[in-house]
Amino acid sequence: DTEVTQTPKHLVMGMTNKKSLKCEQHMGHRAMYWYKQKAKKPPELMFVYSYEKLSINESVPSRFSPECPNSSLLNLHLHALQPEDSALYLCASSQAGTGAYITYEQYFGPGTRLTVT
Amino acid sequence: DQQVKQNSPSLSVQEGRISILNCDYTNSMFDYFLWYKKYPAEGPTFLISISSIKDKNEDGRFTVFLNKSAKHLSLHIVPSQPGDSAVYFCAASVNRDDKIIFGKGTRLHILP
Numbered sequence: 001d002t003e004v005t006q007t008p009k010h011l012v013m014g015m016t017n018k019k020s021l022k023c024e025q026h027m028g029h030r031a032m033y034w035y036k037q038k039a040k041k042p043p044e045l046m047f048v049y050s051y052e053k054l055s056i057n058e059s060v061p062s063r064f065s066p067e068c069p070n071s072s073l074l075n076l077h078l079h080a081l082q083p084e085d086s087a088l089y090l091c092a093s094s095q096a097g098t099g100a101y102i103t104y105e106q107y108f109g110p111g112t113r114l115t116v117t
Numbered sequence: 118d119q120q121v122k123q124n125s126p127s128l129s130v131q132e133g134r135i136s137i138l139n140c141d142y143t144n145s146m147f148d149y150f151l152w153y154k155k156y157p158a159e160g161p162t163f164l165i166s167i168s169s170i171k172d173k174n175e176d177g178r179f180t181v182f183l184n185k186s187a188k189h190l191s192l193h194i195v196p197s198q199p200g201d202s203a204v205y206f207c208a209a210s211v212n213r214d215d216k217i218i219f220g221k222g223t224r225l226h227i228l229p
Contacts, residue, residue, distance in 0.1 A: 043219050045216055092160070105151055105163040109160050
């Protein structure tokens with residue numbers, strides 16, 4: 001199984017709503033990532049979890065709150081978002097490279113298309 | 118400041134010919150490079166990678182060449198097929214790090 005799944009595929013939310021994005025992988029990967037991608041732009045890294053601990057936070061606003069309940073699951077909790085947060089949110093996973101002097105390729109999910117109204 | 122640059126936003130190539138996608142980088146600390154392919158409404162798919170200790174890596178129709186002195190890499194696809202039409206992202210990382218930096222992408226159109 002080389003699949004990363006993400007739910008929901010599409011999400012429309014108001015600026016006062018609270019919602020969560022979910023990501024799951026069963027490849028035994030110990031690093032998981034959240035990216036944000038705007039139209040015609042490259043994916044921008046938001047967060048990295050390595051061995052279920054937050055290892056990288058790319059100065060993301062606190063209205064985005066990541067959570068890694070276990071090695072297979074990654075959530076992104078959303079609260080009080082702004083219209084400019086509308087984007088494709090991508091989850092990825094890889095074998096953990098931190099400290100191992102090796103970079104592993106990341107496997108991406110299909111993304112959640114988020115629209116903030 | 119963009120550390121990974123793909124200066125061609127789009128490229129059109131005849132089916133059966135060679136497609137060459139280029140990528141330049143500025144950070145001399147990068148020592149691992151990857152190419153991803155992305156179809157609309159899907160996440161990026163890993164295609165091929167190369168470590169800085171090599172100057173070439175081949176996988177079927179895909180070959181990546183690395184020129185460290187020029188800080189340049191290229192992806193060759195031969196022969197090009199209609200299913201290769203997609204956006205191709207070049208990415209780079211420093212070993213010891215889970216973070217990879219993406220270029221802006223090049224949209225490849227394979228013409229019949």
